[in-house]
Amino acid sequence: MNLLALDNVHIKLGSRDVIKDISFTVAPGEFVGLIGPNGAGKSTLLRAITGGVPYSGFIKIKGSECQNIAAPARAMELAFLPQERDIVWNISVEELVGLGRSPYLTPFGSLRSNDLHAVDAAMKRMDIAAFRTRPVSELSGGEKARVLVARALAQETPLLLADEPTAGLDPAHNLALMQILAGLAEEGKGVIASTHDLGFAATYCTRLILLDQGRIVADGKPQEVLTKERMRTVYGVEAYLATVEGRTVLQPTSLAAKPG
């Protein structure tokens, strides 16, 4: 069964149609790269799936309409890594990762042994256990990104959505994070990540969905979706596109001439 199914999802923000009748499904094991230029609607779409934005149409998680699932129950199916990375209170790394267990706790409940186990596993996976007691204000950008992913992993959901998880990371951290997300998909999770790193997306994602002005322009295997023609028409750039040692290399070279 599909983990996630969108059917004619339409989102209006104010008077503007940001997402226009989008449909797609995500199965276990898929790592979907959500790509498209700024303002294409990627973040809005992800926020709607996670309950942050009202929509019309249907968003189904494991066959049940999202709006009919209680918020905590939904949070056990789907974890979300938003673009906002500002952590307002200076809590420790393990306290932050522990927040991923929120849906499982009673109002006054503290973390039980299975929660602590999930937190430990997530920290080990993201290789952050060594600095578990460190306050988040003392983390580097790369460390913070890993800690935030660990928080989402601690939620132990079959679906993981991430809004530009690799933004602001150096190439090594960027590669490492994409490998981890790909690894999660291989273990049977459904992963959707929006990104502007088209080369990495083409290399690691099993599938790309290209959004432009609120519509899906292309949906398929990375090499089918990323073409010079689409780089020109959707992104407005001329691009160098090649396959080197089985990996896609994509480098925008110049702005495309305006049509007409």
Added chain:
Amino acid sequence: MRPHIRYRLTLSALGILTLVLFLLSLTVGPAALTFRASIAALFSDKADVIALIMQEVRLPRALLGLTIGATLGLSGAVLQGLLRNPLAEPGLIGISASASLGAVIAIYTGITLVFPLALPLSAFAGALVAVLLVQALAGARGSILTIILAGVAVSSFAGAMTSLALNLSPNPFASLEIMFWMLGSLTDRSMLHFWLAAPFILVGWLMLGTLGKALNALTLGNDAAASLGIDMRRIQMQAVLGTAASVGAATAVAGAIGFVGLVIPHLLRPLVGNLPSRLLPASALGGACMVLAADILVRIIAPERDLKLGVLTAIVGAPFFLWLVHAERRRLA
């Protein structure tokens, strides 16, 4: 020391300190009573002077200090967590100013002379109107910023109306009474005041005290909190109404006691950590300690002059606020 051990130690220490200050509050006063005699009189059913002083003067004062202090500390911690802003406190969303306005109207019109309970009742009505107004201004899915701005607007308007009442008051005694009431004090309150405020305070505590988990999730921002199963609209409503009920009732019987909700969470964060859920019980106890201590101090510093509690908390709190702004500026720079 492991954080959760330090947290429990701090809570225990605060609990003991609260108890000690509560007992001290019962035994400090112009009537020179021994500790043993005053505690015995508290439970005595004889109608002598000592029993009267204990049961009708000091007990309500100590109980109000305890509950109002806890209310101010708790609501400060909740609002800082909700608004994700370390400078937030109940006064910020207009509750203190409009509760004061309600009380001022009651004094100004003279209803209080005929019906003493009109004072707390109209103060509470003022707090409720403020909250409904702020919610209406901010809209159903109002953002945090619109709530703060609406609070500032409501506060300014209530302040202006209060000044107008002082300005136009034909009776200098009414003006004086208004001024004194606005300074905030626990002097000369009866058990009736306590029983009037207690139900609202209790309801407010229940609404605010259960927010810990949601406020923790909010540390990561609105979108992440929503994805963790937190219903943002409900949380916001619960926090604002809980503050209105408890702080409204507190202001209604004691006047405006500022800065407790601001200062206490800051003093306690280094001890219990930055997780909002831990700060809530600690701030409630800390607030109770601060108000009880301040109320004991005003009796010791100037027993003859009726030094107002709100004046003392402001003298301590305002410089603290300045220091805080300075520290925040350094952090943001």
